[in-house]
Amino acid sequence: MPASEAPGHTNTVSSTDFFESIGQKAGQLAPTTNGTNGVAHQGEGDNDENVVEEIESLCMNCHENGTTRMLLTAIPYFREVILMSFSCDKCGFSNSEIQSAGTIQPKGSRYLLRLTDMADFERQVVKSDTATVKFIEIDLEVPAGRGQLTNVEGLLSTVMDDLELGQETRKEQAPEVYTKLDEIIKKGRAMLAGEAFPFRLSVDDPAGNSWITPNMRDGVGKWEKHEYVRTPEQNEALGLAPAEPSTGDAQPTADDDIIPDQVYEFPATCPGCMRPCTTMMKMVDIPHFKAVVLMSTVCTDCGYRSNDVKTGGEIPELGKKITLRVETAEDLARDILKSESCSLECPELNLQVNPGTLGGRFTTVEGLLTQVRNDLHSQIFQTGNSEGGDSLSANERSQWTAFFEGVDAAIKGEKKFTIILTDPLASSYVQKAVDPDQDDPQITTEDYERTEEEEEDLGLLDMKVEGYEADNANGTTGANGS
Helix, strand or coil, X not given: CCCCCCCCXXXXXXXXXXXXXXXXXXXXCCCCECCCCCCECCCCCCCCCCCCEEEEEECCCCCCEEEEEEEEEECCCCCEEEEEEEXXXXXXXXXXXXXXXXXXXXXXXXXXXXXXXXXXXXXXXXXXXXXXXXXXXXXXXXXXXXXXXXXXXHHHHHHHHHHHCCHHHHHHHCHHHHHHHHHHHHHHHHHHCCCCCCEEEEEEECCCCCEECCCCXXXXXXXXXXXXXXXXXXHHHCCCCCCCCCCCCCCCCCCCCCCCCXXXXXXXXXXXXXXXXXXXXXXXECCCCCEEEEEEEECCCCCCEEEEEEECCCCCCCEEEEEEEECCHHHHHCEEEECCCCEEEEHHHCEEECCCCCCCEEEEHHHHHHHHHHHHHHHHCCCCCCXXXXXXXXXXXXXXXXXXXXXXXXXXXXXXXXXEEEECCCCCEEXXXXXXXXXXXXXXXXXXXXXXXXXXHCCCCCCCCCCHHXXXXXXHHHHHHC
């Protein structure tokens, strides 16, 4: 008989008690043998926990009872999920599905992976039932539907197999549709054969519960993650309640001048719970650079917090590349402004951060490295133990461990490294350790012409700031003349 618990004693159960890694789940199934032919024997008093839950459920194919099996587990690099599989012994129907066990995230997420070799097909992909998948080069979009846990190869193969179903019938009944689908299928098969590199895969999930596995060797532009605020239509599709109308009267007017170093408050909507919250704004003048706006949002209902830095002013003709050599502990205390459009690279640390990943940040060199380290560490080792989960091979685990050791040494000032900020909008800044009118020997700045891809990402190719009055007048004249 188990001992009774003391009165008033409360057992605290965390999510890791239910969502263990697959390796830990398999360890619970290890049988004990009696040394005879390796056969496992369980005692009558054993009460082994069922790793896979089985539930009798209705088969939607033959309307007889089948079996649904559920496994609660945690995916390395990601979060807790529920794997479900249904099978019917009567008609043989079966299917599988994955669902997120967590809540809807405060913001939606969009992942972009640029595949350049066959090894990229092995990247793990978590597609929730609210995610939209798109293979950009062939303009093929998979709408939101059944959740999947697969890799890039499995995802693309499944799409191609689904498109090939019924092609013979389409060839006779709808030749035009058959021709267009056949062209897409040929391109997709060429991608699977490794004959169409490079190409891009995009996963857009308004709920923020999808994922593409990164790799520590990914360079700038290889793997990207962007978070965004959902639209009211997306919130309604996810079943989130609309925000209650705010009765506050503290909204700033267009005629108000923003006073530097003064904190302004105005009502906003929390992206996490859609309740009214408060956003605080403060303009800070960075000496010998420009004025920036610091913004912070705090929700008292759900505890959501965020902060960001916004830079303003006209768009310069050239981008700017800033290189800082960090050699002493004093260099870690330099102020640094990384704008949202800026990419960060530290060659000695094997670290690359794509534009938009961290948003805008105004902090010190040490603070920026610490934030990058904490964010990345929480994604890699988020499975309830310090080993990173059973899906992490010994080689990958040793590489990630060496990577974090190098970053920790740099944060402590024990390792020299270089920070390279590449900003197509020239809105980033590094504090000098000398007088403003002197050149800092540890800082190198370089102006460069933006590439066509950078200008397209920034929307500059679609902007027209000269001659639009004449175009508008010509359009009006043409409309009147017709």
